[in-house]
Amino acid sequence: MRKLLFQSFFRGPLTEPAPALDETAVEELAAALKRAARRRLGRSLSIREIDAGSCNGCELEIHALSNAYYDVERFGIRFVASPRHADVLMVTGPVTKNMRDALERTYHATPDPKWVIALGDCARDGGCFAGSYAVVGGVSQVVPVDLHIPGCPPPPVTILQGLLALLDRTAKTAAST
């Protein structure tokens, strides 16, 4: 373990530019996100993730936000274990009827002010599962949604962009009231 840790002193950060990714876009996003998050929420934004019947694809990409390439915590954004600690609910899936209650109860357990992000194509309107007897069909059918991030699943950079958009909007709303 010491060897591995020692090596990372010399190898430099793992956040090296990836060949296919526009690193400046990520940097831009990172900087803007930081400004907006601070204006509204000080230094932190706490997100509670709720899987309301997704295929787990969205969860994989949300997980990826925490890897060394994206390192979402450096922006003060973190995923928390309880809705009681959360500012934002990030909801995935078409909202199955079997999860409807749990989603509502989690929403009510989250203190105000709170925002809801519907993540992924099926969270918007049920996506390819719309019309099923077992599906409500979209997060906004159950709880008010502030932002929808499209994709099946949205890649981590898109999720970061979505968080930025949400923060910008909440900052503007706060300024106008």
Add this chain to the structure above:
Amino acid sequence: MPSLIDLMLEGRKIRQHSPWPRIVVDAHLWKYAAGELAQGGWSLLGLWGEPTTVHMAVIDRDTAEVAVISLDCPSRVYPSVSQHHPPAIRLERTINDLFGLTAEDLPDARPWLDHNRWGVRFPLSDRIDALSTTAPYRFLAAEGDGMHQIAVGPVHAGIIEPGHFRFTASGETVVRLEQRLGYTHKGIEALMRGTSVERGAELAGRVSGDSTVAYAYAFSRAAEAVLQLAVPERAVWLRALLAELERLANHLGDIGAICNDASFGLMQAHCNVLREDVLRASNIAFGHRLMRDVIVPGGLGRDLDEKGRASIRAALDNIHIRFPALIELYDNTASLQDRTVGTGIVTSALARQYAAGGYVGRASGRTFDARRAPGYAPYHDLRFEVPVLDEGDVNARVWIRIREVEQSLSLANQVLDRLPGGPLRVPVAAEAGPREGMALVEGFRGDVMVWLRLDGGRIDRCYLRDPSWFQWPLLEAAIEDNIVADFPLCNKSFNCSYSGQDL
């Protein structure tokens, strides 16, 4: 032991079922088959319903012969398989929920996927109105002094899928764990009905996000079996590349996550970098990080160009260089080994009885790997080993993954070395009259089974069986007598799919 062939001689063989036979039997032979499962000569691959028929897919443990056995039950009652063979319990409960077919003497008659929230009952058969009141779900009892219950979920603390775990603990020790699933039930099999093969492939690819390649692969192969399509060689080989990349990405993520659940975050940090490299390379090569909708019936929807090939090579080479240090780190960290060795043991008898696929089975002495037997192209042309251990603990499940990472690296490189040229896809023409087919594909988690009947270019019935069906129950067994705090570790070492099981 009488072979499947003997059974075929006694039953009525259905033509137009590929590549393995389907036999319609009477109740007597159905019970005989259930007995064979209980005796261990055969393993259960799947058990599913239609409005007045039940089917089971079985595989002979020695010869890897596969057959589907069907029983007509116009009275909507059939002899229970799980009465003799417990791995069928949840499947029979599901058949009752979806079709209203009752398994006679079913040991557990509680609903499984139906939480009485759909507004209807028996959604895949003649629907009737839902019950007006919801009776509380009765969890199984655990009696004794000082027992307490811990209820977890469906919304969990981590970023994972929803499900409910009911622990009964005596102090720190888990006496009983009972799972309650079905929260992510989306009604995919009902959505499949009456749709085109293309839409079917899209839905299949969304059964379980981490196995989107495996499901598209299995669905496409089932469709091709129905339609007797020969897929171009290049597509056959590229499919294996996709499947191995998916396996690599998932195993790397899992190895890190298991260690993280033992509070060893360093391992996860490094593993997730390697995982991300695979996803990025997949994105460059196939236009999607999880490679969704790339495998389609008839072939492949997208070709691999030089740039994609180079990016995959680079990712594979990087893992080849970096991974050995991580294996060493895992192997030499005593505090980590202290958590994983001897924790959450699945006995080989249980793994065999439940025909547990993937690393869960192979860490407990079960050698099954669908790539090898029954086997499918191009794997018979590729060199690979199927790692097997006997210990059955969390540590063994980590080591199986480690060895499979090495095998997948080798397999992916072999495919890139020998990738044939030529066309990528053949058109999918509508067949005349109903035809049936099935396929078994080894996903990262285990064997994914798809059974399909097409009629006039439309899907008449599609059954998708996730490997988790036969792994979830073993998690209940594995955690017994372990401490509550080791549950996340055990759970992650299984990494069963909720969505794949709930469908």
